[in-house]
Amino acid sequence: MKLINLKNLKVLVGLLLGASTAIAQTAPEQMDLYLLIGQSNMAGRGTTDAASQPGSRKIWAINRQNEWKIAADPLHQDKPTVVGVGPxxxxxxxxxxxxxxxxIGLIPCAVGGxxxxxxxxxAKHEQTGIYAYDEMLARVKExxxxxxxxxxxxHQGESDSSPQKKDAYAEKLADFFKRLRRDTHTENxxxxxxxxxxxxLAKxxxxxxxNAVITDYAKKNKLVSLASAAGLTHKGDDTHFDTASARELGKRYAEALQRQAP
Incomplete structure (x- = not known):
């Protein structure tokens, strides 16, 4: 019997492992897709833990390289050194x-700040260098x-909470969603x-x-509902939801969407 030398055996094992990994990361051909957009509290800044990697082959996420991976926190790549658990x-x-x-296929496109x-x-976001809208459209298309x-x-609005910006927010928010729905073919x-x-708000x-603008938009527009962040807590910075609150917010988003979706 001819023996396989150690070097060839290592190569063979590596190829087999690579093939199994590739198979394991092949997303389903057809999924229900959900677009996640906004700023840092959508991207997530909560501390990751054991529950951050559930390993469900029923939930996938597409990354900035247009690769589908089994979903795990952090989902976003906007600020790799600080991104964590979001909703x-x-x-x-x-x-x-x-x-x-x-x-389910998630499309994470939030950009912190x-x-x-x-x-x-x-538009180019100066903190990250990300062209948020353009990159989102490309990822949605893929x-x-x-x-x-x-x-x-x-989930967005912290960066517009200033005397200089707030008055224009309602019109800009409405224009944004009108454009988003048209460009992504999500009118319904x-x-x-x-x-x-x-x-x-206390800060x-x-x-x-x-918040009043966001609430009013949800009330006055069809196919729009509200997820309230009332009662949730921050991670110690008065700005970002802690891990438990980010997850609770995710539940509230799901409940609000399910009130509309069949």
Missing amino acids: GLTFAQEILKKHPERP SGIDDWLPG AQKRGTIKGIIW VPLVVGTLGNFY NPDAAFI
């Missing part, structure tokens, strides 16, 4: 409970090869907008105005 993964887990037969003006076509967008969740897709945390009174 997106728990949101998906809650949606899956209602439709366990339908795999982004104001509403950073979500204009061609994701739609494997499914249909069934919902959009949005449920949208959930989230309010800013009470702790942020910045102008945030109350932004």
Whole structure:
């Protein structure tokens, strides 16, 4: 019997392992897609833990390299040194409970620190260098090869909570969603907008105005509902939800969307 030398054996094992990994990371051909957009509290800044990597083959996420991976926190790549647990993964887990037969594909596109003006076509977010809107559209187009967008969740407004910016926020928010729906062909897709945390309002009174705009938008527009952040807590910085609160917010997003979706 001819023996395989050690070097060739290592090569063979490596090839087999690589092949099994590739198979393990092949997303389903058809998924229910959900777009996650906004700024840092959508991207997530909570501390990761054992629950951050559930390993469910029913929940996938597409990254900035347009690769589908089994979903785990952090979902976003906007600020790699600080990104952590956000509402997106728990949101998906809650949606899956209602439709366990339908795999989920998440499209994480939030950018920490982004104001509403950073979500204009061609706009570059200076903190990260990300062209938020343009990159989002490209990622959505790629994701739609494997499914249909069934919902959009949005959490943003902290960066516009100032005397100089707040008065224009309502018009800019409405224009943004009109453009988003047109460009992503989601005119009939449920949208959930989230309010800013009470702790942020205590820190910045102008945030109350932004919350009023967000709430009013949800009330006055079809296929739009509200996820309240009331009662949630921050991670010690008066700005970002802690891990437990980010997950609770994800549940609230799912509940709000399910009130609209069949």
